[in-house]
Amino acid sequence: MKIARLALAATGLAAASLFLAAEVTQTAQAAEVSTYGGRCRNNPGAGRAFTQDYYVYFDTNSSRIRPDGHERISYVHGLAKGKQAGQLCLFGKSSKTGNAAANARLSRKRAENVAHAFEALGWPSSKIVIVTEGEAWGWLEEALTSDSEDDRRVRMRLSF
Numbered sequence: 001m002k003i004a005r006l007a008l009a010a011t012g013l014a015a016a017s018l019f020l021a022a023e024v025t026q027t028a029q030a031a032e033v034s035t036y037g038g039r040c041r042n043n044p045g046a047g048r049a050f051t052q053d054y055y056v057y058f059d060t061n062s063s064r065i066r067p068d069g070h071e072r073i074s075y076v077h078g079l080a081k082g083k084q085a086g087q088l089c090l091f092g093k094s095s096k097t098g099n100a101a102a103n104a105r106l107s108r109k110r111a112e113n114v115a116h117a118f119e120a121l122g123w124p125s126s127k128i129v130i131v132t133e134g135e136a137w138g139w140l141e142e143a144l145t146s147d148s149e150d151d152r153r154v155r156m157r158l159s160f
Helices: 002-032 067-082 102-121
Strands: 054-056 087-092 129-135 153-159
Touching: 054 067, 067 102, 067 153, 087 102, 102 129, 102 153
Parallel strands: 087 129
Antiparallel strands: 054 153, 087 153
16 A cells, blocks of 8 residues: 555656646746847647757857858758748857956857848748757866857747
């Protein structure tokens, strides 16, 4: 009898943990707010049409979009048009090397340059939200000081 109660309690805890994890994930996604006041809706749409993030990578201390970045932007633009996305969210990021304030400006400039590239392809600026994430792992300043390409990027997310 005690074993059955313990199994039931463990099952209940596991279910509660899954529920809480799902709740935290939803809250984190809903909190992404543009520094310009717009909100990234994070609405994946019917059938979860927009569940993937896409990335444009940058050279160290640069906001210039590389040729492979322009290819990726064209690809995502085609997806956005084809799937009739209602919003494009751009999340700018920088590495930990250098000055934190300069990195925040660099993150914003990278996202703005990607936004301009989408606008040049005909995507309306009213459907673009820029979110500046600044330095990667900013709260681990002493521990992480590498210059990883994964940190020098703009993450692109489509939404309805």
